[in-house]
Amino acid sequence: MKTKYMAGVLAGFLLMLLQVLSLFSDSDSKNGAGMAAYAASETDTEKFYVRVAGHEISLWQQGNRFYAFLPSFCKEMDLKPDIPKGIDPDSIVWMYSENIPAVFIDTESGIMEQIHADKNVREAGKISVLEADGNTSFHMPLAYIKSRGNTSFTSFEKKPYQIKLVDSVSFLGMDAAKKWIFISNAPDTTLLRNALSRNLANHLGLAQSDEGVFVDLYLNGEYAGNYYVTEKVEVNKNRLPITDLEEATEIVNDNMDLSSYETVWTDTTKATDIPQDPVDITGGYLIERDFDSRFLSEVEINDSYFITEAKESFIVRSPEYVSEKQMAYINGYVQSVENAILSTDGIDYDSGKSYQDLIDVNSFVRKYLLEEVTANYDGGVASSYFYKDRDSVSEKLFAGPIWDYDITWGNSPSYIGYISNSPRRLTRLTSHADSTVWFSALYEKPDFRREIMSCYEEEISPYLQTLALEVLPQFAQLTAASAAMDRVRWAAQYAENEIQESREEEIAFLSDYILRRKDFLDRAWIRRTPVHQIELLIENEPYDTLYVFEGEPMPDIPDAEISYAVFLSWTSETDGMPPDQNVLVYEDMVFHAMLQYP
Numbered sequence: 001m002k003t004k005y006m007a008g009v010l011a012g013f014l015l016m017l018l019q020v021l022s023l024f025s026d027s028d029s030k031n032g033a034g035m036a037a038y039a040a041s042e043t044d045t046e047k048f049y050v051r052v053a054g055h056e057i058s059l060w061q062q063g064n065r066f067y068a069f070l071p072s073f074c075k076e077m078d079l080k081p082d083i084p085k086g087i088d089p090d091s092i093v094w095m096y097s098e099n100i101p102a103v104f105i106d107t108e109s110g111i112m113e114q115i116h117a118d119k120n121v122r123e124a125g126k127i128s129v130l131e132a133d134g135n136t137s138f139h140m141p142l143a144y145i146k147s148r149g150n151t152s153f154t155s156f157e158k159k160p161y162q163i164k165l166v167d168s169v170s171f172l173g174m175d176a177a178k179k180w181i182f183i184s185n186a187p188d189t190t191l192l193r194n195a196l197s198r199n200l201a202n203h204l205g206l207a208q209s210d211e212g213v214f215v216d217l218y219l220n221g222e223y224a225g226n227y228y229v230t231e232k233v234e235v236n237k238n239r240l241p242i243t244d245l246e247e248a249t250e251i252v253n254d255n256m257d258l259s260s261y262e263t264v265w266t267d268t269t270k271a272t273d274i275p276q277d278p279v280d281i282t283g284g285y286l287i288e289r290d291f292d293s294r295f296l297s298e299v300e301i302n303d304s305y306f307i308t309e310a311k312e313s314f315i316v317r318s319p320e321y322v323s324e325k326q327m328a329y330i331n332g333y334v335q336s337v338e339n340a341i342l343s344t345d346g347i348d349y350d351s352g353k354s355y356q357d358l359i360d361v362n363s364f365v366r367k368y369l370l371e372e373v374t375a376n377y378d379g380g381v382a383s384s385y386f387y388k389d390r391d392s393v394s395e396k397l398f399a400g401p402i403w404d405y406d407i408t409w410g411n412s413p414s415y416i417g418y419i420s421n422s423p424r425r426l427t428r429l430t431s432h433a434d435s436t437v438w439f440s441a442l443y444e445k446p447d448f449r450r451e452i453m454s455c456y457e458e459e460i461s462p463y464l465q466t467l468a469l470e471v472l473p474q475f476a477q478l479t480a481a482s483a484a485m486d487r488v489r490w491a492a493q494y495a496e497n498e499i500q501e502s503r504e505e506e507i508a509f510l511s512d513y514i515l516r517r518k519d520f521l522d523r524a525w526i527r528r529t530p531v532h533q534i535e536l537l538i539e540n541e542p543y544d545t546l547y548v549f550e551g552e553p554m555p556d557i558p559d560a561e562i563s564y565a566v567f568l569s570w571t572s573e574t575d576g577m578p579p580d581q582n583v584l585v586y587e588d589m590v591f592h593a594m595l596q597y598p
Helices: 013-023 072-076 113-117 193-204 245-252 292-297 324-342 361-373 438-443 446-489 491-496 503-526
Strands: 049-052 055-058 060-062 065-070 092-096 102-107 123-130 136-147 161-171 174-183 213-219 222-231 263-265 269-272 285-290 305-307 313-318 384-388 531-538 541-549 566-572 589-596
Touching: 049 065, 055 065, 055 222, 065 446, 072 092, 092 446, 102 136, 113 136, 123 161, 174 213, 193 222, 193 361, 193 446, 213 446, 222 446, 269 324, 285 324, 292 313, 305 324, 313 324, 324 384, 324 438, 361 438, 361 446, 438 446, 446 491, 446 503, 503 541
Parallel strands: 065 092, 102 213, 531 589
Antiparallel strands: 049 055, 060 065, 102 123, 123 136, 136 161, 161 174, 174 222, 213 222, 263 269, 269 305, 285 313, 285 384, 305 313, 531 541, 566 589
16 A cells, blocks of 8 residues: 555654754744743733744643644654743643644734635645654745635535645645645544545546545644645646646637636536637546536536536536537537436437447446445535546546545434445445436446446455555554544534544444445345345435345334424335335335424
């Protein structure tokens, strides 16, 4: 397994000596007054900080206690901090990270309130990286930092961020680029599901699946928690290396700002009235499938989009501004793909091409498997990307890059409401009310399903044990100390998620889930045992689906968890009877909830 920054960057004796001396330097004091390495602010009696390698780290107060969340190297060098003046020594809890870098971002204003209030607000600043051994490996002006995300932005105090560097350079050991994402992992109490899923995606060779880097993040001197830094999904030679159609369009339009042209709307498309097009407009395109309610609420924000005949909504992420001809091309191409996928024989009758002619089956199989195996709540719903290069490179649509895997592997945070955390699931990506119709239709095609089963048996099933018993423990050990700080810093958020278990218990659940998931899918896809669905509906809307192997007894069906009515019982759609656990299951079943309203 590729593991970056497992023990920090090694430094020679002289470099280490210089770093130790720098800890006690007075020259970088914020107020110009002489201060020792760990000193209290002399100007603000309400806010105290300690000083580490030129960085002032605020003490975080919770009740009558002060917490000093310190970078990895402080513990490794066994430094003994001085007690800040004005604080009872017994009220301070000293916590140290281990193994991972610390990233310091300071904004020009010195505050984060506006950035946290509106994810469209951007602010410049500076950024530096302090390695686990105390070596400052990176320092650069920051073009901007901004909040990002959808639910992860609106539902949590711990925000995700996007940064843009002033130059395209290597960052945290990853390939050179300007834009980077700091994933908060706020819905995931283990902090590891994104990393685990990317590890599996990388094993499968999916686009932009290189593993990220865990860091401790400090914003304007305040500890922000454990973050997972990854590439941004974008067209770039070091990211998604397809033809940059946006750049080609700018060139033929004398490098005009494409956003300056008028918007062109139809009932199902939004494009831009760009005068000139490159000779070849067959690629590259990066598109993202989104679900209806969010898509419709953001039609003004999204600069280019199209809606297919099956009501699949796609935002064109690159080019950001699409000409009318370009929109007609990519909309028509994707419609042809959809026609072939949804037809019984897999043929688009308008073009005469099969779905195998139009899509890269290999990437679609692997993308489907990544969503299904990880039991991704958003699988095929949102953050679902596809791309197409110009025809001279490939005439097919590819699935990927990958993104957003915090609600996976049995994670069921309370803010979502009820979702099953059972590993016995074979959803075909249809369990969500806003699921795409594409992958379930592909699953019904015998050729595609055989590819799924073959890939699972040969490439995934053997690896799941490695993931649970080797990769997961390494990630857990790597982040243990940082995660402990994160739990204290964001204790209120963990409480809101109704988390009672320790991190060790959560990781034990995750390991067990992966192994039980393997057992279930092995039986379904390797031993080919038929699986039947027991669908549970509340007011004719999906509530949950249970999955039972043919010939097994009816499972115990739990009561529904709803707030607006009293749940009475489940009744069969066929005969109105309740579930009978003495019955063996040989067919799909549907049960409706009987409710009593206040």
